[in-house]
Amino acid sequence: MRRIHCVHALLSATLLLTVSCSSKDPSDLSGAASDELMRGKRKAVVQTDARIRYVPMPEPAAPLDVLLTVEGETWAQPILRDIGGDMRRFIEKMSRGKVNLNVATGEFQSGGPVTPTNKILRFIPGAGSHVPIIGNSATARHELGHEFSFNHSHTRLWDTQTTIKQESNRDPFDPMNNSPLKPSFNAPHLHYVGWFGSTEEAYAEPGREYILSVLNDDRSDSESLKSIYYEVPGTQVRRLWFSYVTLRDRENGWQAPDGMPETAVVVHEASGARVQAGQTYMEGLVGLEPKTNVRSGLILHLSEATPDTVKVRITMDPRWRLELDNEPEEPNE
């Protein structure tokens, strides 16, 4: 697995994460969190094509209670509380309320007791290069992503179906890389962890028309469609996601395609049979000009693009043929 150095040792703080089924901590601030989330709530966008099939998502009977302990020196307690509050809002929004993140701050206890239900970050599975030092919310989003089983995200641009022309260890639309402050996890991560709402992810099917809402803005909405998902027939590992994203920050040089209102449809792919083993890849932007997606043969026809939504009609390139040479595989760690 590729390692990314994740140390932002500004505060000498550690995060302790405990998952439990206990009742909620009476001192948590879920009421305040709900108020904040409501302020930015988006009206659900209704699909016009009734034939759309949605990807099944788990709907737990009750949210998973997770305890996040943010530890640091006494002088840093107010900053740690800010970090904890930011993490609570972020995870509750990302999980669509399927996770309650209860935050406590405490004195720094490096090397403190480790029990099966009380682990500190340096022991997180599959992330041996990480140290239990978290300095700001940006890094905390990344490390918390690992705690929720996410692997790293990258960029991978294809020349042909089986040859890569450009790679980097960044994804402008996901915190799980080396520039980690992002407003949302990418679609593959939300898919694998099951955090999408029941009408937020649909199967890509030629002939269907979809209305995608922006995935990575700062509003709260767990109903409107956010991503179109495609498993390339005849492959074991080629899975793609098409999501509508805002590029307001013009991060990493990515520009909105001509004619798009500072937005684009972003292509993601993931490898590995399990989320624990899967790396995710940003594979370019789609604009108004229809082009064949080299990895899947799908053509996305975009219309009525606004800063909030875009209409996507999907067809299949009849000339496209599957090639499997050099298919990248992920080790099942």
Ligand SMILES: [Zn+2]
């Ligand atoms: Zn990492």
